[in-house]
Amino acid sequence: MTESDDPTTTPPQPGEAQSSAERAGESNGSDALAPIGAEPARAVRVAPAQPPPAGHERRGMFGVSGSGDTSGYGGLRLPAYTPPASERPYGGWFDEFFDEFLAALAENQIDPSEVQQVSVDRGEITLYVRRERLVEICRTLRDDSGLRFEFCSSVSGVDYGPDVPQRLHVVYHLLSMTYRRRVRLEVSVDVEDTADAHVPSVVDVYATADWQEREAYDMFGIVFDGHPALTRILMPDDWDGFPQRKDYPLGGIPVEYKGTEIPPPDERRAYS
Amino acid sequence: MSDSDTHPATHPPSTPPELHSATTGTDTTGPGSDSDPYAQQRKTTEGSVYTVTGGDWDDVISEVAGDEKIIMNLGPQHPSTHGVLRLVLELEGETVTSLRSVIGYLHTGIEKNTEYRTWTQGVTFVTRMDYLAPLSNEAAYCMGIERLLGIEIPKRAEVIRVLLLEINRISSHLVAIATGGMELGALTGMTAGFREREEALHLLEYLTGLRMNHAFIRPGGVAQDLPADTVEKVTEFVKVMDKRLPEYDKLLTGQPIWQNRLKGIGYLPVDACLSLGITGPVLRSAGLPWDLRKTDPYFGYQEYEFDVPVAHEADSFARFLLRLEEMHQSLRIIKQALEKLEPGPIMVEDAKIAWPAQLSISSDGMGNSLAHVRKIMGQSMESLIHHFKLVTEGFSVPAGQVYTAIESPRGELGYHMVSDGGTRPMRVHVRDPSFINLQAMPAMSEGGMVADVIAAVASLDPVMGGCDR
Numbered sequence: 001m002t003e004s005d006d007p008t009t010t011p012p013q014p015g016e017a018q019s020s021a022e023r024a025g026e027s028n029g030s031d032a033l034a035p036i037g038a039e040p041a042r043a044v045r046v047a048p049a050q051p052p053p054a055g056h057e058r059r060g061m062f063g064v065s066g067s068g069d070t071s072g073y074g075g076l077r078l079p080a081y082t083p084p085a086s087e088r089p090y091g092g093w094f095d096e097f098f099d100e101f102l103a104a105l106a107e108n109q110i111d112p113s114e115v116q117q118v119s120v121d122r123g124e125i126t127l128y129v130r131r132e133r134l135v136e137i138c139r140t141l142r143d144d145s146g147l148r149f150e151f152c153s154s155v156s157g158v159d160y161g162p163d164v165p166q167r168l169h170v171v172y173h174l175l176s177m178t179y180r181r182r183v184r185l186e187v188s189v190d191v192e193d194t195a196d197a198h199v200p201s202v203v204d205v206y207a208t209a210d211w212q213e214r215e216a217y218d219m220f221g222i223v224f225d226g227h228p229a230l231t232r233i234l235m236p237d238d239w240d241g242f243p244q245r246k247d248y249p250l251g252g253i254p255v256e257y258k259g260t261e262i263p264p265p266d267e268r269r270a271y272s
Numbered sequence: 273m274s275d276s277d278t279h280p281a282t283h284p285p286s287t288p289p290e291l292h293s294a295t296t297g298t299d300t301t302g303p304g305s306d307s308d309p310y311a312q313q314r315k316t317t318e319g320s321v322y323t324v325t326g327g328d329w330d331d332v333i334s335e336v337a338g339d340e341k342i343i344m345n346l347g348p349q350h351p352s353t354h355g356v357l358r359l360v361l362e363l364e365g366e367t368v369t370s371l372r373s374v375i376g377y378l379h380t381g382i383e384k385n386t387e388y389r390t391w392t393q394g395v396t397f398v399t400r401m402d403y404l405a406p407l408s409n410e411a412a413y414c415m416g417i418e419r420l421l422g423i424e425i426p427k428r429a430e431v432i433r434v435l436l437l438e439i440n441r442i443s444s445h446l447v448a449i450a451t452g453g454m455e456l457g458a459l460t461g462m463t464a465g466f467r468e469r470e471e472a473l474h475l476l477e478y479l480t481g482l483r484m485n486h487a488f489i490r491p492g493g494v495a496q497d498l499p500a501d502t503v504e505k506v507t508e509f510v511k512v513m514d515k516r517l518p519e520y521d522k523l524l525t526g527q528p529i530w531q532n533r534l535k536g537i538g539y540l541p542v543d544a545c546l547s548l549g550i551t552g553p554v555l556r557s558a559g560l561p562w563d564l565r566k567t568d569p570y571f572g573y574q575e576y577e578f579d580v581p582v583a584h585e586a587d588s589f590a591r592f593l594l595r596l597e598e599m600h601q602s603l604r605i606i607k608q609a610l611e612k613l614e615p616g617p618i619m620v621e622d623a624k625i626a627w628p629a630q631l632s633i634s635s636d637g638m639g640n641s642l643a644h645v646r647k648i649m650g651q652s653m654e655s656l657i658h659h660f661k662l663v664t665e666g667f668s669v670p671a672g673q674v675y676t677a678i679e680s681p682r683g684e685l686g687y688h689m690v691s692d693g694g695t696r697p698m699r700v701h702v703r704d705p706s707f708i709n710l711q712a713m714p715a716m717s718e719g720g721m722v723a724d725v726i727a728a729v730a731s732l733d734p735v736m737g738g739c740d741r
């Protein structure tokens with residue numbers, strides 16, 4: 001991307017002010033939406049006070065624990081990284097896009113508070129949105145003449161680990177061929193209550209999401225409501241578990257061949 | 273044979289009479305089918321299930337002629353499905369009424385694996401996904417890491433990447449034409465395509481050390497500088513290709529059978545392409561000149577002069593012509609890259625990222641240079657520690673996420689990478705064009721003939737290693 005030349009924010013270092021757990025009481029990111037008079041956030045089923053966390057606490061430089069290591073490395077604790085909300089102006093084409101986007105939302109009677117946070121990082125813009133009206137937001141992005149994100153590049157799931165609230169994220173990369181822009185939509189859901197890992201399917205808007213949502217379901221167990229045929233796609237149909245979740249081991253799944261079981265690589269030697 | 277046919281009375285029968293009843297495995301006569309151990313029929317609750325291996329189609333057709341619908345399973349081990357791809361076709365006569373594909377036979381969990389290795393080690397994983405365009409995978413992956421790190425690679429490394437990517441594009445398109453030809457029965461196209469691909473792979477081997485799975489492009493640059501006589505070798509290759517590529521026009525383009533098999537087949541207009549997320553030659557065959565090298569340039573592609581060929585027929589034949597033309601354009605880029613190749617560093621200078629050793633070739637292959645080993649083992653404890661840390665633990669990448677996309681031979685190859693600030697990726701998701709493009713198969717094939725399914729799939733040029741990952 002040509003925009004990558006002028007990143008408006010420098011990536012925060014872990015351990016700095018904006019990346020620790022103290023963020024809990026801070027703004028919900030709707031400040032950025034103030035210009036057009038955002039209504040107060042509606043009562044929704046999942047309404048986190050803080051922006052979606054993206055990361056988990058890391059411990060130990062070498063990942064060691066209980067080894068008797070006295071060097072101090074094992075005691076190193078790095079706080080979780082949270083993407084900082086960006087303030088207007090975002091720089092580049094982002095402001096023009098965002099004004100257009102807010103206007104389009106208003107036209108389609110979508111509450112701007114559906115957008116929880118906007119982050120501009122490394123020349124890319126991320127819109128953290130609530131899942132309830134995701135499909136309408138996508139349709140707006142696709143159909144509005146000032147936005148025209150007619151192409152959905154990629155849908156991917158991300159698991160931020162067992163200790164993180166709203167650990168499962170679905171990330172949509174939309175591309176506007178007309179304006180040559182890319183935006184990222186991110187939706188986060190919880191997994192603790194299995195019934196909760198639901199995200200509306202955008203297949204109606206972007207047909208290409210069909211297999212990609214199936215892959216995200218296959219790998220992360222995210223259920224896409226309204227998908228025409230949500231089945232496993234890469235793993236066998238009768239597979240147990242969701243392999244790309246962080247609490248799913250890399251290997252060590254019993255292989256039915258002469259009783260052999262190979263230890264998972266993450267239980268073998270590791271350096272980091 | 274013809275003699276005995278025309279003059280049966282004057283010649284004795286060429287085979288003894290007792291051999292007339294003997295058969296071969298592929299005999300299509302009634303008694304012959306019994307000898308084929310694979311051609312079996314069994315009754316299930318869903319109806320009769322036949323296993324067909326080739327020459328015994330006639331028996332099956334004569335047996336099921338009354339039924340309206342046949343469900344046919346093609347693959348996953350089938351020479352005409354372009355890899356371990358399984359197609360389930362619903363047929364009425366020879367018309368495909370419904371096509372569904374089953375993928376995942378080559379799923380190896382590469383995305384998961386990268387989360388357990390350092391960022392640098394990830395290169396050796398991603399290069400094995402789309403095995404016909406390994407350098408595209410490496411380049412896109414490294415581009416993502418570089419954006420996460422916020423570093424810029426040296427000019428020479430960029431030029432080397434462009435040079436390698438375009439050689440790779442030629443070899444990939446040659447396989448697309450070769451296997452496509454093979455699947456349609458144009459075996460000369462196959463032998464010619466693989467012959468030229470060998471030239472490209474030999475060159476890549478000379479430049480990078482390996483024919484495939486190079487792991488040559490590394491975060492921050494490339495693994496090693498090119499050999500001293502690179503320009504001569506590549507010029508030689510360009511000469512050979514300039515001479516041989518026009519032969520494909522002679523062999524295939526004007527060939528009436530080739531044209532009849534491809535023209536109007538696998539039709540996919542531009543709105544369907546956008547909706548289904550199709551990119552690459554398939555999108556360009558529908559009239560949209562969308563090529564990320566032009567629309568979203570990376571590695572300095574904006575400084576090269578080349579055209580993006582476009583067609584409007586949106587059929588398999590147009591895609592074949594586009595691939596042919598793209599190879600010529602790649603040769604143009606290669607020639608310009610050679611001129612831009614100026615001496616300089618091939619890796620970022622930051623010693624906290626760049627591989628600590630100068631690699632060199634010795635009797636047992638490529639490895640750390642002797643001078644470097646002498647230094648870390650004999651002179652500098654700090655260098656040894658630094659080497660050990662960087663090689664075993666790897667470098668940390670600041671937390672955040674990026675999406676980088678490049679134009680692979682098959683279309684947009686995107687990497688969505690998330691870092692939590694550690695030395696290993698949190699998540700690497702690959703938007704592989706083969707995976708996305710395969711979704712177009714029903715739209716391209718339903719309503720057509722069985723034989724055209726093969727032509728349509730071949731024009732998508734899916735690589736199952738990339739599709740299943």
